[in-house]
Amino acid sequence: MIFLFCAYRDWALELYTKLSKKYKMKLISSPKDLTLKNVKKINPTMIFFPDWSWIVPKTIIQNYPCVCFHESDLPKFRGGSPIQNQIINGIVKTKTTAFFMDEGLDTGNIIMKKDLSLKGSIQDIFQRMISNDYDMIIKIIKGKYKIKKQNGKPTVYKRRKPEDSELKHLNHSTQYLYNFIRMLEDPYPNAFIKLGTKKIIFKSVKQNKDKLEFRGVIE
The missing domain is CATH 3.10.25.20 (Methionyl-tRNA Fmet Formyltransferase; Chain A, domain 2)
Incomplete structure (x- = not known):
């Protein structure tokens, strides 16, 4: 099996390095490289998006299992800048949510959730995200999860400028x-x-x- 890892920030690249020691992985860190043609060359079993700020082409979502990691208790705080939008609203405890991407905005079926504290500096939060995502990706690769639909009243926030x-x-x-x-x-x-x-x-x-x-x- 080979997995595709799409990310670009330092904390997520640290996660990629950690996972690539355990599994065969390929990295895409630029949206211009995330094309169906390039993905077909890799032919991944699954694509992970722990840190991605661009729209994923529908053709990729439709042809490959795409797993996104979102730092909120979905369906709450869908959309961009979930960490900032929660902190400024006084939220201290949230979730890392792994879900299968569909064509909506953070609307896909839930794979699993893990507690995430928003205390401390951004780097403190990033380290907790690395730990969460690492554990969750291993479980997902091993098939240790149960899919369920999102439940509750959605809230949607815009990406900060x-x-x-x-x-x-x-x-x-x-x-x-x-x-x-x-x-x-x-x-x-x-x-x-x-x-x-x-x-x-x-x-x-x-x-x-x-x-x-x-x-x-x-x-």
Whole structure:
């Protein structure tokens, strides 16, 4: 068996390296390479999408089992930027949901779910995602899952844009500011605030009771 792994961020490439030591895998990290022609050359048993920001061609979904990993308790928080949209809404505990992709937006049948904490930095969350996805992919490859339809009232959110990272002011609660900055740490478009002709870009943040300590740059 050979599996296709579609991802591009560092945390997901770390996951790919870990899995490729155990299974025969091929990597596609650019949307221009994800074509039916290229996939046919690989002829994978299954395609995994742990970290993908582009529309997958329907011809691929229709011809190969495509498994997507979404960081929410589907059908809640369908759509883009699920981590950020949950954190800014005060959610601390969520799920990693593995599902078979169909032609809808995160609407496919559920394969399995695993608890995911949204506490800490983005890198902390990424490490938990690596652990979750690794365990889930192994179970999926071994066929240890039961498919079920999504159940519950769906909520759909849009993918965040770089301009959404702007803080218009600092008259928010300490908790809100902490969440806003940490959810936009690298590799995402960092939080920033404009001051005259300059702007402060927040690279990372730590919370100490009612105080925030941050690392940033002025441009």
